[in-house]
Amino acid sequence: MKIIIAGAGAVGTHLAKLLSKEKQDIVLMDDSEDKLVALDANYDLMTVCTSPTSIAGLKDAGVANADLFIAVTPDESRNMTACMLASNLGAKKTVARIDNFEYLQPIHQEFFKKLGVDSLIYPEMLAAKEIVSSIKMSWIRQWWEFCGGALILIGVKIRQTATILDIPLSELGKQNIPFHIVAIKRGNETIIPRGDDTIKLYDIVYFTTTQKYIPYIRKVVGKEHYADVRNVMIMGGSRIAVRTAQYAPEYMKMKIVENDAARCVRLTELLDDKTMVINGDGRDVDLLVEEGLKDTEAFVALTGSSETNILACLAAKRMGVRKTVAEVENIDYIGMAESLDIGTVINKKLIAASHIYQMMLNADVSNVKCLTFANADVAEFKVKEGSAITKRKVKDLGLPKGTTIGGLIRNGEGIVVTGDTQIQPKDHVVVFCLSMMIKKIEKFFN
Structure with missing residues (x-):
């Protein structure tokens, strides 16, 4: 595929690096030469120093032959204009960040x-x-739903209270467990597990299951004593904070602590009465305690500083808050945040890249997600009639090493997959693989 990315900012640069590893024909364009120099030398891509809204510049970048044109500059209007021009100049598909x-x-x-x-x-x-998905339950790190919740992915940090420690997965499988362990993050290593693998203390384990068995998983990971989330405190009144408060379930009480008085006024206009807006410095622990931090089940740090967010979550944990979420936009800090036991890490670049990456796949894919802590991806494929995945039982498919099928949805019902499962046309199949292997899986679904 020929892919042109307009905008060498954080999202565009990350996406260009990601796609260049797949040997796609990547062109990265920006009107700042300084942003492009290092990328041109270190990655397998072409850079063009020109404005994304220049017709001549778009022609020079080869937009007429582009399969995908992605505009991710910081300026929404510029992105829209660039996409309109690219489409009219021959780009087959366009995507604009807004x-x-x-x-x-x-x-x-x-x-x-x-x-x-x-x-x-x-x-x-x-x-x-x-x-919002990650704070629904204080005992999970990550929560993701497939087909409206028919199948669930949850990521959990394993503590001493878990009853599944040090048992080979093949032994667990003999107990007819109602879940599938699809990935294990251990230190800096990501494991797509086989039968002889075991779960170790402090692993982050990713399970797929159905709604009714979530209490069972909560029991086997030893987290039944974790309080349910009812009170949430958010540090920083960003646009993400506003959307988080709006998407949160009705039963959650939200507090947003924002230092800028004018922004606080705007927040009160944007949000309803279930959200309390507090004008103050979220780094002031005494203020947070005064505002009820110790009675809060979830603390979310969304300032513009990754360092501040990580430190604020550490302080909240020290005060007894079970669930913390930090926005960490510096990708190099994600591993550090995990090692410091920050509960959930949010990174807009990875989230945006997951959604754009989905558009590159030829198979019928409705979801693609990068697991933030784990060097792994998950995708939901719709099975076509006659595709290779339907020809044999799962154990005989010869899936590439580093991949596993986590579950499927058939006629709206979630099913945990075993080696003897026979996948059928129209099934929705959830596949897990080490990072950048989705294209190798795709051929099974075409």
Whole structure:
């Protein structure tokens, strides 16, 4: 595929690095030469120093032959304009990063397609949805639903209270367990497990299961004593904070601590009465305690500083808060945050890249996600008639090493997959693999 990325900022650069590893034909364009120099020398891609809204510049970048044009500059209007121009100059598909939630309403979708903008991506909204999923339960690190919740992925940090420690997975399998362990993060290593692997203390383990067996998993990981989340404190009144408060379930009480008085006024206009807005410095622990930090089950740090967010979550944990979430935009800090036992890490770049990456796949894929801590990806494929995945039982498919099928949804019902499972056309199949292996899996579904 020929892919042109307009904007060498954080999202564009990360996406270009990601895709260049797959040997795609990548062109990264930006009007700042300084941003492009290092990338041109160190990665297998071409850079073009030009404005994304220049017709001549787009022609020079080869937009007429582009399979995918992605505009991810910081300026929403520029992204929209670049996509309109690229589409009219021959790009087959366009994606624009936006900041206006109104554009995402379904009634506007056809309008933007007529203009030449095929897809819109709003990283702050995606991040907020991920935060809300992760704070629904204090004992999980990650929560993701497939087909409206028919199948669930949960990531859990294993403590001493777990009853599944040091038991080979093949032994667990003989007990007819109602879950599938699809990935294990151990230190800096990500394991797609086999039967002889075991779960160790402090592993982050990713399970797939159905809704009714979530209490069972909670029991075997020894976290029944963790309090349910009812009170949430958010540090920083960013756009992600606003969306998080809006998407949170009705039963959750939200408090947002924001240092800027003018921003606080704006927050009170944007949010309803279930969210309390507090004008103050979220780094002031005494203020947070005064505002009820010790009675809070979840603390979410969403300032513009990754370091501040990590330190704030550490302070909250010291005060007894079970669930902490930190926005960490510096990818190099994600591993450090995990080693410091920050509960959930949110990174807009990885979230945006997951959604854009989905658009590159030829198979019918409805979900792609990068597991933030683990060097692994998960994708939901819809099975076509006659595809290779339907020809044999799962154990005989010869899936590449480093991949596993975590579960499937058939006629709206979630099913945990075993080696003897026979996948059928129209099934939705959830596949886990080490990072950048999704393209190798794709051929089984075509």
